[in-house]
Amino acid sequence: MTRAAMLIAVLGVFIAMTVIVAVRSLGDASPAQRGPGEQALPVSAYVVGEHTFADIVEALGTARANETVTVTARVSDTLSRVAFDSGQSVEAGDILVELTDTEEAADLNEARATLREARRELDRVEDLIERGIAPRQRLDEASAAVERASARVSSIEAQLADRIIRAPFSGVVGLREVSVGSLVRPGDPIVTLDDTSIIKLDFSVPERFLSTLDPGMSIAAATSAYPDAVFSGEIAQISSRIDPVTRTVTVRAEIDNTDRRLRPGQLMTVEVRRDERASPAIPGAAITRYLDDSFVFVIEGEEGSARVRQQPVQLGRQNGDLIEVTDGLMAGDRIVGEGVHRVRSGMPVRIAETRGAISSGGSSRAQPLAAATSNP
Template sequence: MRRASFLIVVLVAFVAMTVIVAVRALLPGGDEMAGRGERVLPVAVAAVPSVEFADVVEALGTARANETVTVTARVTDTISRINFESGQHVAAGAILVELTDTEEAAGLAEARTTQREAQRDLDRTNDLIARAVVPQSRLDEATAALERARARVASIEAQLADRIVRAPFAGIVGLREVSLGGLVRPGDTIARLDDTSRIKLDFTVPERFLSVVSAGMQVAAETSAYPGEVFTGEIAQIDSRIDPVTRSVIIRAEIENLDGRLLPGQLMTVAVRRDVRSHPAVPGAALTRYLDQTFVYVVEETAEGMIARQRSIELGRRAGTMVEVLDGLTAGEQIISEGVHRIRDGAAVEITREMRLGANGVMAGVAAGGSSAAQ
């Protein structure tokens, strides 16, 4: 019984001491008097920056050209001239390929001669009609003959135009797949033409995100071809139906690509950003937690020196190593950025290093004497 009573007393004393320590740690200024008698602790501090945060929906997308077409011939004939090189930028309407047109050119010359003869015959008939030498029916015949000649010329000119393959829009010509003198038929691929001045990025998101995405929202895309580089654009269209199998919807974003670095077919990681906002932010290393509360230590200057004050804050989203602060801090306040496990509320501190915080965390530190120390 004595042994059991002794254990109970020890347990009660331990619990009481734990409660006292916890209460003193939570109460502002609870350790101030004790801290005055303790040694001054060296600390690194940082001014709280304002960082841009957003709610993000992530997906994988495929890059597509703004406009793309397979260049092919309309008629069957041999190639007489090739006016482009693979990878060349061509203007809209530029002649890419010419097909052999010897027979059509001869026919056009004959048709134009016939048209000139019909025009001269019409002129003579008009003169004779004016002098009442020939009847009106002769004028009608001459006019019909001229119209037939003109139609014949237009028909042959259209046949010649079919033997000239032009670029329907400005863009980059892909690999050439024909050779001079080769026979091409309708549907045979001559080359592919892509307008990559603007990239259409198609990606799918689950239907539950339909309520949070809309046209005009900003997107940020990355590709393994350019590690660490972000390409920004905005949502242009949302598909009119949901896939009944995957229960997802296709979203199309557009990204400016004037330098032509992005190519159709590239796999890209897409992040749709909504509710973009700027809030104070702190690095994760500056946070301490107790139960369901989160704290930082704010450095205050008093008559007795620099004092660390524990302050409860409300957190939001995380961006890299920085955490959004919804309430409890304002941008510009100085917080202890490192070694917070050694600090207690009301402890006397000495600033030995000032850190500069960026959107991704600590960038650099400057010693109190003024020398720079890279982190």
């Protein structure tokens, strides 16, 4: 009897505990389980907006001038004039330096005098021939003398032109390497000249990305000199060869540089943007996952009678907390933005706050398609 009494007592305690747990569970039941009188759960709503996404290939590149040349002399002599300052902008045809031309100037005066005398002699011979006094042969000899004198004048003028060094194109000169009186020889550097109105950005990417690159694709570049600036451009050319050692292909992009902020030789990070598209985007906190499927809770109905519905979605690229939605949502849809673990499909909700924007056209940079970093 004692043993039976103990079993009865234990069973009674177990039943009492079960009743207590059941009562508490009913008291703590979620609003979706309370029937017609259920209470709406406050949630934070997010209005889906469209953002621009793109697949991105990243690389390192080196900035180069659109045109660049090291100005040198064609003859040996001393400088008589330097017509530029370091860093000055010049136009095509502007004089940069002049070499001493005293001897050539004297030779030119002599040659011009000889030419004038030859022409006077030709005029006299023509007059004599018209009067029938001189033979025709004299006219040929006088004409040849004029041609020889004219050719000598042209030759000396060309020599003088070689002593005036002009800018071959418009651009910015570098640091001056010479002074008046300096002796220069052919090949000696006088100054560098760069056309930086357009910057050519050369960078290398692995050959596996060759099929994804085409001339005309947009790029975005940045440099540590201007950490808050983004320089936009587009691919101009792709090399016809792949480096057999590094297995990379060189790509050249062009960036407008009318403000002259970029300079040749700068190291820049490059992002090649491909397949740019405007897609709905949502925060990562709004997504729930089960196995390989992703879901969001769409808010339906007006304030006071709103309920949530579980909606499967297909996701694309990600940028920080914004994730591209390729299927399942449209711009303007309202979803539960935070606290999705507290709601169930069909549950009534009360919107406590609303974030996001309905209007499209926002910009968002997608996660890189791949990092293709290489040495410049």
